[in-house]
Amino acid sequence: MARQSLFDDQARVVKSNRLVQSKMNWTKLEHRVVAMLIAQLEKDDKEFEEQRVYIKDIADLSGRNGKSLYDQAEEICQKLLDQKIHIRTQTDDGRRRYKGYNCMSSCEYVEGSGYIEAKFNDDMQPFLLQLKRRFTQYNLKCFMQLSSQHSMRIYELLKMREGIKYLRLGIEELREVLSCEHSYERFADFKRWVLERARGELWDKTDIYFNYQVEREGQTPVRINFVIKENDSEKEKEGGSKNEDANETLIQSGQNGERGDIGVEGKADEGETPTFNVFAMVLDEMTQEELDTYSETHIREAVSSARQKVDNDRPDDGAANKAIEAYREALRRVRN
DNA sequence: GTCGCTCGTGTTCGGATGGA
DNA sequence: TCCATCCGAACACGAGCGAC
Structure with a gap:
C-alpha cells in the first residue's frame, strides 16, 4: 500500500523571526528539506526528536523528478550537517553580536529506505520550539514550489x-x-x-x-x-x-x-488602497534601547502627528508613499 | 563631459532532466 | 549508466539615459 504523505495543503512552517532574518547559505534543496522537518514539529514540543523526510514527498511538493533526488540524498545529509546559521544581533550596550549555529545534530540516509532521518541540534530549540511571540509562519506547499x-x-x-x-x-x-x-x-x-x-x-x-x-x-x-x-x-x-x-x-x-x-x-x-501600520513600522525600526527609552504614548503621539502632517503636506500621494513618509517623520519626532 | 545606472543581448558553466 | 539536451545562474559588454 502506498505511504500516505505527512503533509497536507495546510502544513505550515513556523520559525522565530530571528531565524528568518539570519544568514544561511543553503541551496533550495536544503531549504526544502529543513522546511519539511520544521513543518513536522508540534508547537508544544519541548525537545527535538528524530524526524523523517521522504524523498517522494520532496519531489511531490516541489514538482520535481524524484529520481535524481535519491541519487543526491547522501549529499543532502552531508551538506545539512555542514551548514551553519549565522545570527547577528546587538548587545544591550549597542555592540554587534555574532553567533553561529549548527542546524542539525544528525542526518542519515540508508540506500533503498526512501527517506532522510534527521534531528535538529538542541541549540535550535529557541528558534523552533515553544514559540510564543516574534515568530513567522507560512504555508509549506507555497514555499516548496x-x-x-x-x-x-x-x-x-x-x-x-x-x-x-x-x-x-x-x-x-x-x-x-x-x-x-x-x-x-x-x-x-x-x-x-x-x-x-x-x-x-x-x-x-x-x-x-x-x-x-x-x-x-x-x-x-x-x-x-x-x-x-x-x-x-x-x-x-x-x-x-x-x-x-x-x-x-x-x-x-x-x-x-x-x-x-x-x-x-x-x-x-x-x-x-492598502492599509499600513505606521506604528508597527516605527517600532520595527527602533533599537531595543530606544524601545526601553521612549514610552508607548510618546511613540503613538509622534506617529499620529506625523500622519497628520503628511496628510496635509501630500494630500495627493498614494497610501504607500504617505505611510513611508509618515513613518520617517514619526521616527524623527520620536528621536527629537 | 563624466559618472553611474538600466536594459538588451550574448556567452559560459554547471546542474537537472530524460531517453536509450 | 551514459549521454545529449535543456535550463538557470552568473557574468560581460555596449548603447542609451539621466543626474550632477
Missing part, C-alpha cells in the same frame, strides 16, 4: 512582515540575508535575477506578492521598501499585475543631500 533559494528567503522575510504589509531593508543587509554579497555585484543584475524573479515567483505560486521601491542616495541604491500584498483570486478582479511598474518607482535623495531626507517620485500603490 519556489524554484530559487533567493525567492524562498524573500518569501520568508515578507511573510514575517505580512501583518505590517511593509518591509524596509538596506540593500547590503538584504544581500547578506540572501547570501549574495559577492554575486550580482551590479544592482541591475541583483534586481533582475533576485528581486524580479522573486516577484514573479511569489505572484505565481504563493499566498502573497509584493511591489518594491528602490531608495537611492544620489544614484546609488541603498535601501528597498517592500510593499506586501495578499495574493488571492481577487488579484485578477483588482486588475493587479506582477508587471505593474511599482518597482520602477524611485525614491531620490532630497536636495540638501541629507541622508534620510527623502522625497518621493511616483506611487507605489497606484490603484490600490
Whole structure:
C-alpha cells in the first residue's frame, strides 16, 4: 500500500523571526528539506526528536523528478550537517553580536529506505520550539514550489512582515540575508535575477506578492521598501499585475543631500488602497534601547502627528508613499 | 563631459532532466 | 549508466539615459 504523505495543503512552517532574518547559505534543496522537518514539529514540543523526510514527498511538493533526488540524498545529509546559521544581533550596550549555529545534530540516509532521518541540534530549540511571540509562519506547499533559494528567503522575510504589509531593508543587509554579497555585484543584475524573479515567483505560486521601491542616495541604491500584498483570486478582479511598474518607482535623495531626507517620485500603490501600520513600522525600526527609552504614548503621539502632517503636506500621494513618509517623520519626532 | 545606472543581448558553466 | 539536451545562474559588454 502506498505511504500516505505527512503533509497536507495546510502544513505550515513556523520559525522565530530571528531565524528568518539570519544568514544561511543553503541551496533550495536544503531549504526544502529543513522546511519539511520544521513543518513536522508540534508547537508544544519541548525537545527535538528524530524526524523523517521522504524523498517522494520532496519531489511531490516541489514538482520535481524524484529520481535524481535519491541519487543526491547522501549529499543532502552531508551538506545539512555542514551548514551553519549565522545570527547577528546587538548587545544591550549597542555592540554587534555574532553567533553561529549548527542546524542539525544528525542526518542519515540508508540506500533503498526512501527517506532522510534527521534531528535538529538542541541549540535550535529557541528558534523552533515553544514559540510564543516574534515568530513567522507560512504555508509549506507555497514555499516548496519556489524554484530559487533567493525567492524562498524573500518569501520568508515578507511573510514575517505580512501583518505590517511593509518591509524596509538596506540593500547590503538584504544581500547578506540572501547570501549574495559577492554575486550580482551590479544592482541591475541583483534586481533582475533576485528581486524580479522573486516577484514573479511569489505572484505565481504563493499566498502573497509584493511591489518594491528602490531608495537611492544620489544614484546609488541603498535601501528597498517592500510593499506586501495578499495574493488571492481577487488579484485578477483588482486588475493587479506582477508587471505593474511599482518597482520602477524611485525614491531620490532630497536636495540638501541629507541622508534620510527623502522625497518621493511616483506611487507605489497606484490603484490600490492598502492599509499600513505606521506604528508597527516605527517600532520595527527602533533599537531595543530606544524601545526601553521612549514610552508607548510618546511613540503613538509622534506617529499620529506625523500622519497628520503628511496628510496635509501630500494630500495627493498614494497610501504607500504617505505611510513611508509618515513613518520617517514619526521616527524623527520620536528621536527629537 | 563624466559618472553611474538600466536594459538588451550574448556567452559560459554547471546542474537537472530524460531517453536509450 | 551514459549521454545529449535543456535550463538557470552568473557574468560581460555596449548603447542609451539621466543626474550632477
